[in-house]
Amino acid sequence: MEREEIFGRLNEVFCEYFDDDDITVTDETTAADIEDWDSLEHINLLVAIEREFGIKFTMGETSEMKNVGEMVTAISEHLK
Amino acid sequence: MRELDYPFDSEDLLTRKRAIRKAIRKETEGINLPEKRIAVLGGSTTHGIIEMLELFLLNKGIRPVFYESEYNMYWEDVMFDAGGLSGFKPDIIFIHTSTRNIRNTPNVKMSAAEIEEALNAEYGHFEELWNKIREKYGCPIIQNNFEQPFYRLLGNRDVVDVHGLHSFVQRLNSKFYDYARAHENFFINDIAFMAASYGLQKWSDPYYYHMYKYIMCVPAIPEFAYNLSNIIGSIYGKNKKAFALDLDNTLWGGIVGDDGPENIEIGQETPKAQLYSEFQRYIKAHRDIGVLLTVDSKNEEENALAGLKRPDSVLSPDDFSDIKANWDPKDMNLKALAKELNIGEDAFVFVDDNPAERHIVREQVGGAAVPELSVPEHYITEIDRGGYFEVTSLSEDDLKRNEMYKANAERGKLQKSFADYGEYLKSLEMKAHIAPFEDMYMARIAQLTNKSNQFNLTTKRCSQAEIESYAANDNYITLYGALRDRFGDNGVVSVAFGHIDEKDKAVFHIDLWLMSCRVLKRDMEFAMMDKMIAECNSRGIKRIIGYYYPTAKNGMVKDFYDLQGFTKVSESEKGDIVFELVLDEKKEGFSDRGVRNKVIVVE
Numbered sequence: 001m002e003r004e005e006i007f008g009r010l011n012e013v014f015c016e017y018f019d020d021d022d023i024t025v026t027d028e029t030t031a032a033d034i035e036d037w038d039s040l041e042h043i044n045l046l047v048a049i050e051r052e053f054g055i056k057f058t059m060g061e062t063s064e065m066k067n068v069g070e071m072v073t074a075i076s077e078h079l080k
Numbered sequence: 081m082r083e084l085d086y087p088f089d090s091e092d093l094l095t096r097k098r099a100i101r102k103a104i105r106k107e108t109e110g111i112n113l114p115e116k117r118i119a120v121l122g123g124s125t126t127h128g129i130i131e132m133l134e135l136f137l138l139n140k141g142i143r144p145v146f147y148e149s150e151y152n153m154y155w156e157d158v159m160f161d162a163g164g165l166s167g168f169k170p171d172i173i174f175i176h177t178s179t180r181n182i183r184n185t186p187n188v189k190m191s192a193a194e195i196e197e198a199l200n201a202e203y204g205h206f207e208e209l210w211n212k213i214r215e216k217y218g219c220p221i222i223q224n225n226f227e228q229p230f231y232r233l234l235g236n237r238d239v240v241d242v243h244g245l246h247s248f249v250q251r252l253n254s255k256f257y258d259y260a261r262a263h264e265n266f267f268i269n270d271i272a273f274m275a276a277s278y279g280l281q282k283w284s285d286p287y288y289y290h291m292y293k294y295i296m297c298v299p300a301i302p303e304f305a306y307n308l309s310n311i312i313g314s315i316y317g318k319n320k321k322a323f324a325l326d327l328d329n330t331l332w333g334g335i336v337g338d339d340g341p342e343n344i345e346i347g348q349e350t351p352k353a354q355l356y357s358e359f360q361r362y363i364k365a366h367r368d369i370g371v372l373l374t375v376d377s378k379n380e381e382e383n384a385l386a387g388l389k390r391p392d393s394v395l396s397p398d399d400f401s402d403i404k405a406n407w408d409p410k411d412m413n414l415k416a417l418a419k420e421l422n423i424g425e426d427a428f429v430f431v432d433d434n435p436a437e438r439h440i441v442r443e444q445v446g447g448a449a450v451p452e453l454s455v456p457e458h459y460i461t462e463i464d465r466g467g468y469f470e471v472t473s474l475s476e477d478d479l480k481r482n483e484m485y486k487a488n489a490e491r492g493k494l495q496k497s498f499a500d501y502g503e504y505l506k507s508l509e510m511k512a513h514i515a516p517f518e519d520m521y522m523a524r525i526a527q528l529t530n531k532s533n534q535f536n537l538t539t540k541r542c543s544q545a546e547i548e549s550y551a552a553n554d555n556y557i558t559l560y561g562a563l564r565d566r567f568g569d570n571g572v573v574s575v576a577f578g579h580i581d582e583k584d585k586a587v588f589h590i591d592l593w594l595m596s597c598r599v600l601k602r603d604m605e606f607a608m609m610d611k612m613i614a615e616c617n618s619r620g621i622k623r624i625i626g627y628y629y630p631t632a633k634n635g636m637v638k639d640f641y642d643l644q645g646f647t648k649v650s651e652s653e654k655g656d657i658v659f660e661l662v663l664d665e666k667k668e669g670f671s672d673r674g675v676r677n678k679v680i681v682v683e
Contacts, residue, residue: 019098040127043292048095059287
């Protein structure tokens with residue numbers, strides 16, 4: 001799956017999860033850019049993303065993701 | 081809301097929780113739901129649990145307000161309260177601990193005596209906490225038990241050997257259960273079952289604990305919260321009361337009208353017949369815990385009865401409180417059943433293999449539970465996990481309920497043979513016991529305040545702890561009434577209490593007055609009021625004030641105080657009405673109304 005396609009599907013998960021259609025995620029997007037995205041929400045967001053792509057992040061990946069770009073990289077690794 | 085009814089899609093709930101929360105909050109906005117203050121004291125993360133719990137409780141008709149302890153401060157919050165918890169004034173305290181919170185774990189170097197000591201220390205830590213809560217808050221406590229550890233140091237021996245953690249956890253759980261059996265208002269949230277049922281490996285995935293300090297995997301949170309909401313719902317009287325059961329391909333295999341009663345699948349002859357028999361046994365066992373069984377089936381009645389009368393059928397026609405087998409739409413039959421049994425339409429669980437029938441009942445009957453059924457081999461699980469009849473207390477009345485409804489039917493037959501209603505009432509040879517709240521009935525009294533909707537003047541809901549506190553307070557007068565007659569014992573059927581005015585000791589306010597609809601028109605309310613007035617008089621009270629607060633369901637008692645001989649004082653725009661009765665100790669019955677009960681012997 002191309003990064004662009006992953007971005008598209010990821011964006012939908014973000015919009016649905018935060019119930020906000022105005023969200024656009026980019027490589028540089030971090031939790032600081034989205035109002036409701038705090039550490040407690042992060043875990044549920046990850047579950048929603050895992051569900052969308054049918055994958056399961058490892059603890060290593062989860063703790064190293066610094067922004068959405070790295071998240072997309074981790075997803076594409078799982079989909080290889 | 082359909083998304084929140086069991087069986088729900090957990091992942092969908094987690095993904096769309098914001099949208100669902102918005103929708104359920106909107107749906108329940110402006111509706112007068114009872115507000116309950118729930119303190120969640122966690123030994124691990126509780127954030128996601130509270131979010132899901134809110135959704136399920138709103139869906140059950142309870143508006144929760146939460147207090148959340150700081151991370152892993154469940155013990156300190158109670159023992160060294162800095163004002164947060166006591167200021168919150170909890171109605172319920174939920175203690176969310178798990179095997180991860182056990183501090184005194186055994187190891188193979190310890191002697192049996194040392195392990196025993198560790199066990200007692202661990203248990204003592206919790207018992208101290210519960211006793212403190214009981215003494216300080218007196219509110220119901222919900223406590224997790226311990227799930228099995230996800231590894232076994234000693235292999236299969238871990239559960240046998242006292243050094244094993246599995247053995248330790250089981251013994252600790254056992255002590256928790258002993259406490260739960262010995263104390264009312266203390267409930268175990270059985271996460272050991274939840275974890276086993278979900279799959280222990282998945283449930284206990286260490287990823288979620290180490291990343292976020294959740295003791296269970298996040299996708300299991302909705303199931304966890306739902307199970308917890310069932311306990312809370314049950315405490316506040318949200319349990320269902322009856323099954324409305326389809327027959328063909330639900331209680332037996334095949335269609336009795338087409339195949340003939342001799343050819344339906346029930347009994348022990350085929351695997352399918354055995355499966356339906358097991359399901360019938362499961363349903364029948366509900367009679368014993370006080371759930372009413374009814375039939376709602378599209379059939380000729382004769383055929384329906386023929387199916388149930390087969391000698392190898394587990395359920396027989398006598399097991400049912402009412403049978404509707406006809407060609408009317410099922411939603412109409414269900415409404416008729418509700419009317420005849422004098423219970424709410426929303427008190428039913430409708431069980432039917434046909435999706436179209438489930439759909440129409442879901443659409444037409446507000447509040448009834450309509451579980452999705454897949455295949456007969458999963459019926460039990462699909463109904464059981466719905467938690468519709470969560471037993472938080474099993475009162476004597478629950479155990480006798482089916483007999484009571486039978487006795488009602490016999491009374492109905494007798495009534496037809498009397499021309500004069502007064503003569504009929506006398507022929508019932510009724511005897512009432514009316515007295516201040518007593519210890520053995522506290523559970524039943526609290527249950528009645530949460531379950532009675534129709535004959536209920538103020539619809540005040542009370543926990544058992546509150547009921548006990550009124551009974552112990554000298555400024556309150558409390559009464560319960562139990563009624564027996566020649567056909568049987570109705571148990572506790574009426575509850576009333578009120579308090580003496582703080583400023584004027586000669587004035588008494590009636591806070592709650594309710595009666596079970598199964599003794600309507602038996603003059604029990606007059607016997608109760610005669611007694612209440614006598615009690616007030618003996619305390620030197622000169623004026624009794626009664627209140628009627630209208631709800632969607634209590635229209636039948638709008639004139640209650642009128643009929644009791646009270647005078648209307650005022651009526652607000654909302655329809656709240658205030659009545660009064662002036663006492664005069666020189667008069668018979670201590671007021672102008674006199675003594676009104678002439679048919680019940682009060683003991």
